[in-house]
Amino acid sequence: GAGVSQSPSNKVxxxxxxxxxxxxxxxxxxxxxxxxxxxxxxxxxxxYFQGNSAPDKSGLPSDRFSAERTGGSVSTLTIQRTQQxxxxxxxxxxxxxAGYGYTFGSGTxxxxx
Amino acid sequence: xxxxxxxxxxxxxxxxxxxxxxxxxxYGATPYLFWYVQSPGQGLQLLLKxxxxxxxxxxxxxxxxxxxxSQSSFNLRKPSVHWSDAAEYFCAVxxxxxxxxxxxxxxxxxxxxx
Numbered sequence: 650g651a652g653v654s655q656s657p658s659n660k661v662x663x664x665x666x667x668x669x670x671x672x673x674x675x676x677x678x679x680x681x682x683x684x685x686x687x688x689x690x691x692x693x694x695x696x697y698f699q700g701n702s703a704p705d706k707s708g709l710p711s712d713r714f715s716a717e718r719t720g721g722s723v724s725t726l727t728i729q730r731t732q733q734x735x736x737x738x739x740x741x742x743x744x745x746x747a748g749y750g751y752t753f754g755s756g757t758x759x760x761x762x
Numbered sequence: 763x764x765x766x767x768x769x770x771x772x773x774x775x776x777x778x779x780x781x782x783x784x785x786x787x788x789y790g791a792t793p794y795l796f797w798y799v800q801s802p803g804q805g806l807q808l809l810l811k812x813x814x815x816x817x818x819x820x821x822x823x824x825x826x827x828x829x830x831x832s833q834s835s836f837n838l839r840k841p842s843v844h845w846s847d848a849a850e851y852f853c854a855v856x857x858x859x860x861x862x863x864x865x866x867x868x869x870x871x872x873x874x875x876x
Binding site (some may be wrong): 680 | 794796798804805806807808811852854861862863864865866867868869
């Protein structure tokens, strides 16, 4: 596609529920990244995909967080048993490779009530 | 450890005045450096990037940045600020030897006074 697409743009969920966030990267971008941006904070790295594999998942905060990527394209970030501290904007970005910079999606704003 | 520091959390400038946003980094190898801008409710947009070569790089919207290796800095500048430049600005560092993962600073919020 023309840009990185994320859905939903907003998600309100009850504490303890599971949520899935979707990212559709730019066609041909092999690298895909998930970041989290909490209120007043910078961007916190979560996970990196190269193709369908995730060589760096060092930023996932806990085992409640997981992500997958299929077909070298769409990625899904899943948060199980959501907690209030999970409330944040989750940003997805894709790139043609290291050093080229990212193209970001508009993010999914997650609110856990 | 790899890190990025943006010393100014909030800056206010008058429209038409010059702007400099500071960025200092710590990185063990040759860095790739980036500036991104995030307007309210929007995603992040790449303003400019430095890979190698000329240490003064030009970006979009009239912005430029200068890489100073001796000072580990990559400050962003604009000669004359417009009201539409009000946004949050993020500096980031990465390298070719890793996964392409970028380390971001905490951001600087720019307010423009009429």
